[in-house]
Amino acid sequence: MAFQEVSSSSSSSSSLSSTSSSSSSTRQWIYDVFLSFRGEDTRNNFTAHLYDALVRMGINTYRDDDDLKRGENISPALLKAIEESRISVIVFSQNYASSSWCLDELVKILECRETMEQIVVPVFYKVDPSEVRHQRKSFGVAFAKHEERFKDKQMMVQKWRTALTQVSNLSGWHLGNRYFLP
Template identity: 60%
Template sequence: MALPSSSSINSQAKYDVFLSFRGEDTRDNFTSHLYAALCRKQIKTFIDYDGLKRGDEISPVLLKAIEESKISIIILSKDYADSKWCLDELAKIIECKNMNGQMVIPIFYHVNPSDVRKQTGSFENAFVIHEKCFKELKEKIQRWKDALTEASNLSGWDSMMIRPDSKLVEETVKDVLKKLNYRSPSSHWKDLVGIDSHIEKVVSLLCIGSLDFRVGLNEKKSYKEVNNMEEKAVTV
């Protein structure tokens, strides 16, 4: 099945970024700094402030927010896999990546990417507990493991390689801006081939700032004459 184009994904998106993180690990430190930095760049970011109030199942609101985001950032921290809600988010993110072409950025925050990929270390310990508590959910647990493996194979950022956290935040925001292809209005004009001649014609027709134009208005040029000038400018 063909994936939708990036333009169709963008047109359906409500958020630029969805943040997936383990609240107890990073909510009040790295994640809060990253969220603030994204907001300063006017990047519309979904963050779950009610993570500690969740019920047994992941909220439909969260699932919808993931679906409606252009990029998902997964902050893989030491106890990320302890939370089945985080793992459900991750599985949904990977599903959206594979089905809809959603962009995904993993951040390995104080964890070894190999532990995430192979579910060793703290991630192994988390799954030992999950397999004991959710014996009837073998397929779901395997889906979580597969999602972790796939996420760890994506291009992302390693906090052990980029220090301090402020630098990691800066690099992540740059990456997001690049992926969103954000550009200032001025840069659009500079890249348009042949735009200068068209701008000159418009200015010439409108006689912006010229004495003749001001005198013409003072002499009460007819509305029809002025309107004709505007129409010419629009059709340039």
């Protein structure tokens, strides 16, 4: 499990260094884990418990505590936090795709996966990975709205679709409708 490897290789909450390639061998990560999630869906339940567990294990975890107001752009500080994280954990929930901010985060995370060899771990929380992969059910509804809202930015919408397909094909965790205790 990635988190066990992180916690055993880091002392307290120090940053991790990668030794897997020359491009990242000297990189000093500020955060061990970046959490990407839809706040209204999981901020006060699953993501809060995950964050607390990671912190208890001494894993330096970035969680954005600010709710972005509708129409605002993703902040440069948030993009920087993604770049400075060794691992990104993406918690896909029913309303994840309804947030253009979450989708912009996702695109940035996948860019970091390609350019910085960031580890990406998808968590499918009460959604089936195929819903994410093929943009069905709530993901399909969200994209119908995005296509209407961003008629003049269809390239951006297609980037989001591609990112969802790519990440849903990665190995991750499907949590279904199980209940989790703190």
